[in-house]
Amino acid sequence: MHNQTIFYTLIVGLSVLFCSASPVFANKVNLEDVHLKPLESEETILTISSSKGVKEYTLAEIEVLGLKRLHTSTFWPEDNGAYEGVLLQDLLHNVGTEKCTSLLISALDGYQVKIPCEDFEKWPVLLATRQNGKKMSIRQKGPIRIIYPLDIGGDIASSDMRSRWIWAIQSISITN
Ligand SMILES: Nc1nc2c(c(=O)[nH]1)N[C@H]1C(S)=C(S)[C@@H](COP(=O)(O)O)O[C@H]1N2
Numbered sequence: 001m002h003n004q005t006i007f008y009t010l011i012v013g014l015s016v017l018f019c020s021a022s023p024v025f026a027n028k029v030n031l032e033d034v035h036l037k038p039l040e041s042e043e044t045i046l047t048i049s050s051s052k053g054v055k056e057y058t059l060a061e062i063e064v065l066g067l068k069r070l071h072t073s074t075f076w077p078e079d080n081g082a083y084e085g086v087l088l089q090d091l092l093h094n095v096g097t098e099k100c101t102s103l104l105i106s107a108l109d110g111y112q113v114k115i116p117c118e119d120f121e122k123w124p125v126l127l128a129t130r131q132n133g134k135k136m137s138i139r140q141k142g143p144i145r146i147i148y149p150l151d152i153g154g155d156i157a158s159s160d161m162r163s164r165w166i167w168a169i170q171s172i173s174i175t176n
Pocket residue numbers: 076107108109111162163164165166167168169
């Protein structure tokens with residue numbers, strides 16, 4: 001091959017690599033920072049236990065950790081749309097555990113699921129506190145639920161992941 005051809009092939013190759021690698025989810029994740037009027041909430045709705053002890057949160061105390069909006073499809077067509085909440089990663093950071101292997105999440109209906117913490121490193125997973133800017137009732141699968149950025153596709157869209165979409169969350173126990 002001509003030296004110049006090798007050079008251009010290299011440049012094009014590297015550009016493609018960097019453009020696809022830097023904002024990792026840029027093409028398929030519709031995530032943005034949002035500023036919404038704080039919710040009036042005095043009630044504790046979430047209890048997190050970890051090696052650091054037990055911490056309780058109201059909706060407003062969760063949202064103050066950094067409200068984001070994620071537009072996504074879901075496994076339930078009627079649930080597709082916009083959700084606001086905080087990244088699980090930001091919540092875990094607030095709890096302050098150095099290490100997280102898995103979360104055991106429990107819901108108001110007694111349903112429990114174990115989620116590997118790897119999920120939150122791989123993907124921007126949301127703990128949603130609102131849908132379309134509004135609080136969710138228990139009937140609407142609130143007050144808080146896990147929302148994965150399903151549109152990334154691949155493993156995240158596998159039907160095995162369905163059980164991790166827990167709603168009506170009441171407590172989280174962190175295993176390190
Ligand atoms: N709170 C709560 N979340 C839940 C469940 C549940 O029973 N309660 N079921 C889980 C499981 S096992 C799956 S597969 C899906 C169930 O969704 P479906 O009831 O619409 O099939 O949601 C998950 N989230």
